[in-house]
Amino acid sequence: MIFRRLRGRASVLGPPIVVGVAGLVLWEAVVRGFGIREFLLPRPTSILEEVVDNWPVLRHAIWETGWIAVSGLLIGIMAGVALAFLTTRFRTLEEGLTPLAVVVNATPIVALAPIFNAWFGITGTLSNQSVVIAVVFFPVFINTSRGLMAVHPDEIELMHSYAASKWTIFREVRVPNALPFFANSLRLVAPLSVIAAIVAEYFGGPQDRIGNVITSNVAFVRYDVAWAAIGVASALGLGLFAVALLVERVSMPWRAAMVEGEFTTTPGRE
């Protein structure tokens, strides 16, 4: 069984790794073969060299930006879930807030970054954190509340037949039902938090964060260092995405059991 599971994992991870490595090799070959100038598009190997050469700066920068992204991510998730819980409990709040949230969600929140800078100052982390929080909040809120509401009516009737209280129905039915919806939003917002933090940093602030490392190196025509910073930022985004997947797996063992299909028969639900 363990063998099968390992083989299953290898068959899932194999193709993307092969494609990814092939892509990097192709990139390297194209830049070398066509003599593309390094400041337009550096080779992957020279980007890697720059990562190593500039490691102390990049490590510090990714630490700063990572803190902004992760703290904003966590606060945004907590706020989104908390408001989803409240709106499910109080219908009038839901009717007033959800359409508003959908509208606000459609506005480009990173565009608010300069305004947040004016509000919260550019020396601290609060301004950029606020951008991350605002970006993370809405997908989490909208998805989680949808999951809390999208319960099969039979399941509610069943709980009523047991004379279950609203709170019991919430705890036993709505919350577990919302978990897959929440997990989907988590996959979305985990890498998004890094993007939001970096874009916010483009609008100024301390020079020791990834966004500023990118802009200042571009300004000095040091594209290879800028690329190195982008590479490190991608790694952070990927890392957070991986954490989101892990949370999904651990919190929903029933889904993993279904995907692995160790004893799956025909699904009986229509």
Place this chain on the structure above:
Amino acid sequence: MSNPVLAEKAVVIDGVAKVFNEGGDSEVAALSGIDLTVEAGEFISLIGPSGCGKSTLLRLVGDLLAPTTGEVTVFGKSAHEARLDQDYGMVFQHSGLFDWRRVLANIELPLELRGWSRDERSARSAEMLGLVRLEDFGGHYPRQLSGGMQQRVSIARALSFQPKLLLMDEPFGALDEMTREHMQLELLRIWRETQTTVVFVTHSVPESAFLSNRVVVLSPRPGRIHSVVDVDLGDRSDDTRQDPAFFEKATEIREALRAVEGDG
């Protein structure tokens, strides 16, 4: 307030009518003038064309809906009191099992809500799993089971706390014919073993004849009781399905249904 005269009756439906969206543009008279008594230990089926209000009637008995007029009494109590006392077990067409609970935990859910201890719960859920013959599947998640197995778990859950009244809304409607016939036999065995009272909604004539002591035929718009067919076929087995007496009863029910569909 239990009424000693009514106490032997499982369900007494007295002059019940149900109107949806009363006074609104989309007002619908779903049920009208329903009088019906179900004896304790009886297996009764409600059958009729779609729109006849059979599911609505079941929900009125289970206090999931309130009647517009009239009264529903369950074991001498109002349907509302009976629901608060958790006298009902319910099984729907959609098995309504929770994906996130393993089979045993699904069966134990109503017991948890009643505050049973862990030991009591696991003893009972193991027993119920045996009753529906799924001993080897307690640790599975519902989606890992076939439709018929899921429906058996759903029945086990409904019976786990020994409800006085089992309400079933087309529980085998989504199953294939073979599984369905097998499940009908299983249900009759469980009904005999537990001596519970069953109100069963179906749209299948043979199913109603095979399972029930009495079949209530409803006519649509608004739903009324057209006729009640007594079915006395003794202990059922697979052979019953070839029994001339069974065909006779099925024909009687079918003719009643044709008559009501002709009206509508």
